[in-house]
Amino acid sequence: MVAEQFRQILQSGHCPELEDPLLRFSQQIGGNSVSRYLETVNVTPLFTVNAAIREERTKRKHLREQLERQQRNLDTVEQCVDGTPWNLLDIDESLRSGIMLLQSQDPLHREADCLALGDRFRERGVAFSSYPQGVIRISTPKSLVSNHAANVMERAFQCVA
Incomplete structure (x- = not known):
């Protein structure tokens, strides 16, 4: 739901403070349509977010096993x-x-x-x-x-x- 709202805001162009290259890039990847003329994007934050998500999933799994x-x-x-x-x-x-x-x-x-x-x-x-x-x-x-x-x-x- 939030992702859809971001997508609509980005497409409308009415919110310049959301004009973030990484956000736009990740939205385009999610929609399988990367712009041909995209500016250079630092994708390092995607790796750290991915690591944090994986760690959280691992913690949840271990907590569930511990409770069992x-x-x-x-x-x-x-x-x-x-x-x-x-x-x-x-x-x-x-x-x-x-x-x-x-x-x-x-x-x-x-x-x-x-x-x-x-x-x-x-x-x-x-x-x-x-x-x-x-x-x-x-x-x-x-x-x-x-x-x-x-x-x-x-x-x-x-x-x-």
Whole structure:
């Protein structure tokens, strides 16, 4: 839409401040009709723009892959919690990230000091943020959880049950 507006302005000749040789050249290339008598144009900015666009696409791809790994890690944590008194606190699927909240159904955990609950997990090699009412917050790593790490988490959830 913006490109079309620029094209119309350039063709009309009513906006001399847009009389940029590179803009005109790129518009002509985009329209497959390069003027025969075009002035010399420095095309260096096209290379830097292209590099910036490629870098942004690469970043987006890596971020998407990272989020997918974190979500797979959440599935692993859910399996570790299965069969324990820890319940996943539901959130809307569209808000799902690499973070999950769990709440203990054990009344002792709900009444316990949240720092003590966090300490019990840390003693078993797992670090979670702990909150009142027996709630813990798990932030999964950006890399896939190893089988060893999953086993450590599973034992921690079984022991702090």
